Amino acid sequence: MTARLRLTVVTVFPDLLGTYGDRGNGMVLARRAAWRGIDVSLVEAVSTDRLPAADIYCIGGGEDGPQVRAAELLGGDDTFAGAVRQGAAVLGVCAGYQLLGRSFPDAGGAPIRGLGLLDVETVKGAGSRAVGELLAEASPTAPMLPGGVRLPPLTGFENHAGTTMLGRGAAPLARVVRGRGNGGAGRSEGAWSGRVVGTYLHGPVLARNPHLADLLLGWALGSEEPLATVDDVEVEAWRAERLAASASRRPAWSSLVR
Amino acid sequence: MRGPGVGPEGKEGRGSQRLGLRSGLAVRGVVAANRLVRATRFGQGTVLGGRVGLAIAPDLLRALSAGRRVALVSGTNGKTTTTRLLAAALGSPGTPGGPMSSVVPPVTNVTGANMPEGHVAALSERWSPTAALEVDESYLGQLVSATDPVIVVLLNLSRDQLDRIAEVRLVAERWRSALDAVRSRARNPGDAPVVEASNRVGGGAVVVANADDPLVVWAAEAAPVVVWVGAGQVWDEDSVGCPRCGGSLQRPVGEGWRCARCTFARPTPSVWTDGRDLVQDGEVRTPVELALPGGFNVANATMAAVAAAVFLEPRAVGDPGVMAVGCRTALAAMREVEEVGGRFGTVDWRGVAVRRLLAKNPAGWAAIFDLLDEVEDPPVPVVLAINARTADGLDTSWLWDVPFERLRGRWVVATGERARDLAVRLHYAGVDHVTAPDSGAALEHAAGRARGAGVPRVDFVGNYTAFARLPVAP
Numbered sequence: 001m002t003a004r005l006r007l008t009v010v011t012v013f014p015d016l017l018g019t020y021g022d023r024g025n026g027m028v029l030a031r032r033a034a035w036r037g038i039d040v041s042l043v044e045a046v047s048t049d050r051l052p053a054a055d056i057y058c059i060g061g062g063e064d065g066p067q068v069r070a071a072e073l074l075g076g077d078d079t080f081a082g083a084v085r086q087g088a089a090v091l092g093v094c095a096g097y098q099l100l101g102r103s104f105p106d107a108g109g110a111p112i113r114g115l116g117l118l119d120v121e122t123v124k125g126a127g128s129r130a131v132g133e134l135l136a137e138a139s140p141t142a143p144m145l146p147g148g149v150r151l152p153p154l155t156g157f158e159n160h161a162g163t164t165m166l167g168r169g170a171a172p173l174a175r176v177v178r179g180r181g182n183g184g185a186g187r188s189e190g191a192w193s194g195r196v197v198g199t200y201l202h203g204p205v206l207a208r209n210p211h212l213a214d215l216l217l218g219w220a221l222g223s224e225e226p227l228a229t230v231d232d233v234e235v236e237a238w239r240a241e242r243l244a245a246s247a248s249r250r251p252a253w254s255s256l257v258r
Numbered sequence: 259m260r261g262p263g264v265g266p267e268g269k270e271g272r273g274s275q276r277l278g279l280r281s282g283l284a285v286r287g288v289v290a291a292n293r294l295v296r297a298t299r300f301g302q303g304t305v306l307g308g309r310v311g312l313a314i315a316p317d318l319l320r321a322l323s324a325g326r327r328v329a330l331v332s333g334t335n336g337k338t339t340t341t342r343l344l345a346a347a348l349g350s351p352g353t354p355g356g357p358m359s360s361v362v363p364p365v366t367n368v369t370g371a372n373m374p375e376g377h378v379a380a381l382s383e384r385w386s387p388t389a390a391l392e393v394d395e396s397y398l399g400q401l402v403s404a405t406d407p408v409i410v411v412l413l414n415l416s417r418d419q420l421d422r423i424a425e426v427r428l429v430a431e432r433w434r435s436a437l438d439a440v441r442s443r444a445r446n447p448g449d450a451p452v453v454e455a456s457n458r459v460g461g462g463a464v465v466v467a468n469a470d471d472p473l474v475v476w477a478a479e480a481a482p483v484v485v486w487v488g489a490g491q492v493w494d495e496d497s498v499g500c501p502r503c504g505g506s507l508q509r510p511v512g513e514g515w516r517c518a519r520c521t522f523a524r525p526t527p528s529v530w531t532d533g534r535d536l537v538q539d540g541e542v543r544t545p546v547e548l549a550l551p552g553g554f555n556v557a558n559a560t561m562a563a564v565a566a567a568v569f570l571e572p573r574a575v576g577d578p579g580v581m582a583v584g585c586r587t588a589l590a591a592m593r594e595v596e597e598v599g600g601r602f603g604t605v606d607w608r609g610v611a612v613r614r615l616l617a618k619n620p621a622g623w624a625a626i627f628d629l630l631d632e633v634e635d636p637p638v639p640v641v642l643a644i645n646a647r648t649a650d651g652l653d654t655s656w657l658w659d660v661p662f663e664r665l666r667g668r669w670v671v672a673t674g675e676r677a678r679d680l681a682v683r684l685h686y687a688g689v690d691h692v693t694a695p696d697s698g699a700a701l702e703h704a705a706g707r708a709r710g711a712g713v714p715r716v717d718f719v720g721n722y723t724a725f726a727r728l729p730v731a732p
Contacts, residue, residue, distance in 0.1 A: 015498035019417060019425060024658030024686075031686050046498060048506035048518075063425045069504070132652065157653040202655045207682060234685050234693075238678040 010054035022060025024204030055220040061094030064107035071099040089195040097198030119169030134179030135246035136189040141171035156201025284315035288382040308375025322381040323405035333413025341392040347566035350591035364388035399436030415473040416621040433477035476501035488530025489557040493621030552629040563588040610705040620659040639704040643674035643724035654679040662687040673700035
């Protein structure tokens with residue numbers, strides 16, 4: 001039995017950080033909660049509105065300028081700070097992940113102060129932009145699903161130019177099997193601490209990785225038990241296809257020809 | 259050898275159309291390579307030849323454009339259709355007031371090869387004193403500089419294929435710089451339009467721009483002469499913030515848009531669409547009667563009609579009477595267009611008509627959903643086909659920006675190489691659907707359903723490469 005039966009999920013500033021379909025994360029959380037009979041409200045809060053108090057905040061990816069603007073707005077938002085202090089879960093993706101950290105680069109590469117909710121620091125990567133399918137296995141340090149179950153492999157699409165370094169206060173979410181992820185020597189992808197999760201995975205990440213969605217829902221509901229199962233037949237078929245596509249070493253020929 | 263694209267009767271040169279030795283050779287290279295591609299059925303023959311030509315003569319586009327009157331059409335959605343409609347209007351022999359340009363139909367890149375290779379190919383294939391070219395958003399600056407256009411049509415800007423093309427605000431900035439360069443080239447910057455012997459206004463291009471799209475307005479206002487057209491905006495989620503000051507854009511119902519913070523606001527259009535009518539200052543109404551379906555094609559036709567009117571008679575910029583006649587004539591010529599590269603056309607699938615529709619990005623899908631909603635009950639079965647090849651964008655995340663919830667209550671078949679991505683999206687959207695391994699099987703399903711329900715038609719909507727691979731009935 002879950003401890004709470006009401007949830008508010010907020011998609012943060014889709015007008016600034018909504019370029020890569022990441023609003024899907026909020027949609028997935030809301031549907032999966034509703035399927036389980038939870039009274040859930042999903043708010044897409046544009047940057048000119050007041051950010052409502054929420055149980056889960058989803059922050060998406062976007063361009064450099066809007067990323068800086070979003071960090072400014074969130075940094076000065078008492079409602080957001082208060083909700084996080086009281087244990088709201090936060091998911092940051094790509095630009096949204098970077099701004100959760102201590103600092104991230106602006107368009108010119110100069111460091112901008114982040115929210116400091118994750119002990120990570122992002123700099124402009126040396127090489128080319130990382131664009132493509134990303135496959136990663138949950139690290140031993142990754143959060144456990146209820147019942148001590150390990151997160152299954154994470155799959156998604158990355159599209160970024162940053163290298164993110166983890167400090168002691170953050171643990172990697174996963175180990176990269178294919179793709180770049182955080183970049184650097186550790187082959188890690190994403191970071192988490194407390195109830196804050198950051199990742200480079202688009203897809204959207206919670207659509208491709210429903211267990212991660214349920215992890216966030218479990219946190220927000222204060223549930224120690226596994227959540228009731230929902231119909232994931234099509235999701236699992238999609239995952240199997242994507243995992244197989246990432247596992248084959250050569251790029252799909254079909255993706256190269258027009 | 260008669261040089262295609264080098265003047266009538268094989269004469270090289272027609273005033274400034276004279277091509278240098280290198281360019282002449284390059285043109286022969288373009289045509290030969292594209293013929294080879296077509297002969298071997300390797301492709302449509304519009305890209306390889308262009309690459310060959312540009313390798314021989316990097317300045318080929320400029321050389322081929324010299325002495326021609328060129329119209330460019332760009333935007334995220336509708337550019338192929340608008341170019342096709344514009345070409346029909348410019349090529350109509352009945353166009354009164356048209357100079358001799360109306361005798362020879364304009365060259366145009368009909369296959370949608372909208373990067374410089376495609377433009378070079380189109381301009382090399384045959385001679386015409388005019389050209390109507392569709393331009394990929396990222397190449398507009400290059401084309402404006404190389405072709406010195408008479409008209410630039412700017413339709414709309416929204417997110418598209420994010421792993422391939424720079425994000426949309428950046429595109430608007432680049433357009434703005436390109437059009438600002440037109441202003442600095444113009445001889446009378448800031449002055450009232452001056453019609454010159456060359457039919458140029460103010461020595462530069464006339465920009466025909468959609469006043470309802472803030473990003474388009476931001477780019478177009480840099481140009482010396484702009485004809486604002488109220489062509490509507492299907493998708494406003496990429497223009498929430500003011501491109502000038504970063505403030506928030508407000509859209510009071512019935513009042514257009516304006517920035518809450520600065521003075522940036524919708525310019526007053528001189529021509530606009532209202533339902534199925536083209537309306538001008540003074541409420542002069544012309545019904546837009548097309549063979550093509552959809553409200554968005556009324557908007558495309560309006561943009562094309564204004565462009566054609568100004569192209570053929572530059573006085574239309576300042577003379578509503580001339581504009582009215584020009585638009586009416588252009589619209590009449592557009593009725594002949596029944597499909598555009600296969601889209602909007604109908605093919606037969608074992609006795610059921612399959613209407614072919616193309617949608618490549620969230621705004622395009624929203625427009626297609628508007629089109630589907632134009633049909634009364636019973637709902638037509640819909641086949642949706644999604645691929646994620648390079649031309650489509652490799653990342654399918656955009657599916658979550660498309661309001662598929664609007665298909666609730668319809669019967670949908672998901673197919674294409676990324677049918678599973680789509681199926682999950684439909685699952686979360688609460689849309690009844692089945693998944694089929696390929697388009698043939700999907701059409702079989704949908705046609706069966708249509709026959710059972712007594713519906714004469716199926717709508718097939720594909721993204722770029724999925725659309726191109728619609729099979730024919732065995």
